[in-house]
Amino acid sequence: MKHDRKKDTRMLFLLAELVLGIAAAGMLAVMFSGEKETPKAAVIVSQSDSGQWSAFVAGIKQAASDRNIDVVISSTGWLTVEEERALMQQEMDSGADALIVQPAPGTGTERMLRETAGNVPVMLVGAGTAAGDAAPSFPVMMADNYAMGEALAGMIREDFAGKLDGRTVGLVSRTPDAADAADRERGFLDGMKGTGCTVQWTLRGTDEDKTEAIYAENRVDLVAALNTGDLEAAGTDAEARRIHGALVYGIASSTKALYFLDHDNVEGLVFPNGFELGYRSFAEVAEKLEHGSYRMQSGDVSFRTLRREDLFSGEDEVLFMPQ
Amino acid sequence: MAAFTVVSVVLTVAVSLILYNRFYAASREATVRSAQSVVMQTRENLEDYLVSMRRISDAVNFNVVSEIDLTDPALEQEMGLIYESHKDHLISIALYDGSGSLLAAVPVISQKADPDVTRQGWFIDAMDEIENMHFSTPHVQNLFDDATYSYHWVISLSRAVEITDSETTRLGVLLVDMNYSAVSQIMEQINRNENGQYYYLCDGEGNIIWHPKQILIREGYAKEDSAAAAARADGVYRETWQGEKRELVIRSISYTGWKLVGVIPDSSFSYGIINVQYFAILQCILTLMMLLAVNRIVAGRISRPILRLNDSVAAYEAGEKPAIYIGGSAEIRHLGRSVQHSYEQIDSLMRQIVEEQSERRRSEFDALQSQINPHFLYNTLDSITWMVEGGRNEEAVYMISELAKLLRISLSGGHTIIRIGDELQHSRSYMNIQKMRYRDRFRVEFQTEKDIEEFCCVKLILQPILENAIYYGVGDMDAEDGGKILVSGKKEEEDIVLTVEDNGAGMPEEMAARVLTDSTIVHRRGSGVGLLNVNRRIQLIFGAAYGLRVESEPDCGTRVTVRFPAVPFTAENQKRLEQGKLPGQEETQRKQDGTAEAQVAQSTRNGVQT
Numbered sequence: 001m002k003h004d005r006k007k008d009t010r011m012l013f014l015l016a017e018l019v020l021g022i023a024a025a026g027m028l029a030v031m032f033s034g035e036k037e038t039p040k041a042a043v044i045v046s047q048s049d050s051g052q053w054s055a056f057v058a059g060i061k062q063a064a065s066d067r068n069i070d071v072v073i074s075s076t077g078w079l080t081v082e083e084e085r086a087l088m089q090q091e092m093d094s095g096a097d098a099l100i101v102q103p104a105p106g107t108g109t110e111r112m113l114r115e116t117a118g119n120v121p122v123m124l125v126g127a128g129t130a131a132g133d134a135a136p137s138f139p140v141m142m143a144d145n146y147a148m149g150e151a152l153a154g155m156i157r158e159d160f161a162g163k164l165d166g167r168t169v170g171l172v173s174r175t176p177d178a179a180d181a182a183d184r185e186r187g188f189l190d191g192m193k194g195t196g197c198t199v200q201w202t203l204r205g206t207d208e209d210k211t212e213a214i215y216a217e218n219r220v221d222l223v224a225a226l227n228t229g230d231l232e233a234a235g236t237d238a239e240a241r242r243i244h245g246a247l248v249y250g251i252a253s254s255t256k257a258l259y260f261l262d263h264d265n266v267e268g269l270v271f272p273n274g275f276e277l278g279y280r281s282f283a284e285v286a287e288k289l290e291h292g293s294y295r296m297q298s299g300d301v302s303f304r305t306l307r308r309e310d311l312f313s314g315e316d317e318v319l320f321m322p323q
Numbered sequence: 324m325a326a327f328t329v330v331s332v333v334l335t336v337a338v339s340l341i342l343y344n345r346f347y348a349a350s351r352e353a354t355v356r357s358a359q360s361v362v363m364q365t366r367e368n369l370e371d372y373l374v375s376m377r378r379i380s381d382a383v384n385f386n387v388v389s390e391i392d393l394t395d396p397a398l399e400q401e402m403g404l405i406y407e408s409h410k411d412h413l414i415s416i417a418l419y420d421g422s423g424s425l426l427a428a429v430p431v432i433s434q435k436a437d438p439d440v441t442r443q444g445w446f447i448d449a450m451d452e453i454e455n456m457h458f459s460t461p462h463v464q465n466l467f468d469d470a471t472y473s474y475h476w477v478i479s480l481s482r483a484v485e486i487t488d489s490e491t492t493r494l495g496v497l498l499v500d501m502n503y504s505a506v507s508q509i510m511e512q513i514n515r516n517e518n519g520q521y522y523y524l525c526d527g528e529g530n531i532i533w534h535p536k537q538i539l540i541r542e543g544y545a546k547e548d549s550a551a552a553a554a555r556a557d558g559v560y561r562e563t564w565q566g567e568k569r570e571l572v573i574r575s576i577s578y579t580g581w582k583l584v585g586v587i588p589d590s591s592f593s594y595g596i597i598n599v600q601y602f603a604i605l606q607c608i609l610t611l612m613m614l615l616a617v618n619r620i621v622a623g624r625i626s627r628p629i630l631r632l633n634d635s636v637a638a639y640e641a642g643e644k645p646a647i648y649i650g651g652s653a654e655i656r657h658l659g660r661s662v663q664h665s666y667e668q669i670d671s672l673m674r675q676i677v678e679e680q681s682e683r684r685r686s687e688f689d690a691l692q693s694q695i696n697p698h699f700l701y702n703t704l705d706s707i708t709w710m711v712e713g714g715r716n717e718e719a720v721y722m723i724s725e726l727a728k729l730l731r732i733s734l735s736g737g738h739t740i741i742r743i744g745d746e747l748q749h750s751r752s753y754m755n756i757q758k759m760r761y762r763d764r765f766r767v768e769f770q771t772e773k774d775i776e777e778f779c780c781v782k783l784i785l786q787p788i789l790e791n792a793i794y795y796g797v798g799d800m801d802a803e804d805g806g807k808i809l810v811s812g813k814k815e816e817e818d819i820v821l822t823v824e825d826n827g828a829g830m831p832e833e834m835a836a837r838v839l840t841d842s843t844i845v846h847r848r849g850s851g852v853g854l855l856n857v858n859r860r861i862q863l864i865f866g867a868a869y870g871l872r873v874e875s876e877p878d879c880g881t882r883v884t885v886r887f888p889a890v891p892f893t894a895e896n897q898k899r900l901e902q903g904k905l906p907g908q909e910e911t912q913r914k915q916d917g918t919a920e921a922q923v924a925q926s927t928r929n930g931v932q933t
Contacts, residue, residue: 013615013619016615017612017615017616020608020611020612020615021612023608024605024608024609024612027601027604027605027608028605030601031598031601031602031605051472058538059538062536062538062539065535066536068517255472255473255474256472258474259469259472259473259474262435263435263436263468264436273542275538275542276542279539279542279544311465312462312463312465315541317462317463318538318541318542320463320474320476
């Protein structure tokens, strides 16, 4: 009995010392582990240097600063699927722990993203996948493109008090393969139903050289540009008096678009919140990097409708992001 | 030991907590002081910047607008010079009349079609308070066209000025639009902390001028308690905002009424000292490990052996076999051995006492047996019978009275210690009876000092000696042989010496030596209680130094000397001697004389056969 008790005491002592020793070793390891390597995320969007991404980049950088995560904005032009794949691989090879990607237009984007990313977390921004592609298996942060198209139509209806009988509209959507463009167009067309306004023409992937001819030969009352680039081009044409008096409305998120609105070259804008897009998408990625088991969530970012008189009000002044 | 461990752990934890708290407090103080220093320095930088803007405005106003007529192209040239020298910090300098019409502007840029100047805040402020200069909050410049399609965030410094136009003066507004990025850069430089600390700028009403999260605040993702901060005077404050405790360092910026606010969340105080926390915890863990080990070592070497030793002693005291624990450190082993030895000694001494008591009882029994020796009694009564039958009544009476005396003294109320006087009387009575039986074939003479009669003596020591003197000495001699037994007694220093001497047959020297040592000697005649018994009884009471000495020579006779201490006979001394205590001596000293006890024990074990 005494021997058993002595043995139990010895075992208890050894167990206690072992537990304490492990705790001490763990504490030492933590103390001397040094600074944890800061995780890094890479952002891949088409034409990253253009003004349409200013607010988005500001949101990305704000979130990166808040979460203490490094961020790299890849410098890009127009991206094809293959170019985007190569860029993603390059960033991952450079140590990117996560990717924020605007899907390149074209079919096969979904498969490319899946095959290229592997285990690296990917957050899509701006759009899910190309029109006709499979439903995205990645989380997506974007504005409701269909709703924006509808809102654009709503602005026109409001300006004309709903009386658009006999009016014609030209649609400018030079990236038809992008899912966002298709949804916006659908929303716009649905929003214009019953107004009596007819779509005279739709510019899809048309060379810009021919645009002026189209404007001249097929004059319309309204021009609806469904993305930033197209709106800026239409605004430039309006400024240069090349659209023959058509009123330009559009969906855009750049300072240049605001400039055109400010200078009456654009009548109304649907302005998606680029800052919110960047901030929230990066916040999801940061959460994933900090908590590996976290499941990134898709989300809708807000948009607002703008008219010239709203531009310099306190609330909308924030849209003027520094270049 | 457990208490020591607990106390040590508690003390270690307490000291660690105290040290950590002091370190935290010191770190906190240092952080707040550092923030105050940053705020003070940044305030100076901002004020310097604003002062330079004021000076630009003053220079344009006093050196250009006030001095040069509006119609003079030199006005714009001078304005342009001033602009060029400060264009890093300026977006534009513009002069408006009271109705909001642009009079001059640098750099040369076209005005927007309808900037609606008169409804812009800087214009209104300047016209409302013409004596002051007015700094606006940051805003997008809404005055000029920019061919690059860009807009500028500016802070407008506006003031009412007097314009000279064709020698008539009229009121106008001078507008200096400062590049907001200058203020932004100053603020960004001090907002590079990773510990959660930050600084922001707001106007007197709490409107944010610069905040590291100003876009988030405008978008509604974040909030700041700037209005409350703006309402406070300069100083350091502690507040709770959105559940987080924090310190605020607030300083006013001169000329503008702006507030520069440094925010130090409580979490930032412990940001850089996390390792100190880890160290404190590590120290406690290591101390606990060390204490557990020390506890175990001490328990193993000291506490446990002492407890086991104590348990073994307790078991012994409860009557179990004395297996005292010997183990642990050298000192505890020594302690155990000492206790073991002590208990063994106690056991041995107790056994000795038991044996001595047994021996005493046996000896006393033997002595008692001699007291009522049936042969002597039978013979004496037989002698009395034939005396009475022979009509020798007087002799019979004498025999009976001597026998009575003898028996009375033999009994002595059960005492083993009597007066020497009584012992002499006993031996006289015995000898008187024996002389009559032996028809005076020998003489007995008593030559004892009177003084010795009042000393203590072991009962029945002379009678066996006299018996031996008769049976082995003079008993077989004829009257004419002149057999004689002499009993003498005296006090020699501290001892009593009694001698029984006869001139009888004597015995060989070797036999005389065996008489007091050989317990196997069978007494052919007499009571059977030999000299050995007498010697043992004397030594049991008085010690091995006393007893009998036998000297004999064949055909010459035998002398038996009895020696024992002179102890005055009192009831107390009698009692003490019968209890085995020698008056004035330690009992243990007597009991340490092992020879006598061993002999007595041996004699008792073998027994004396009759």
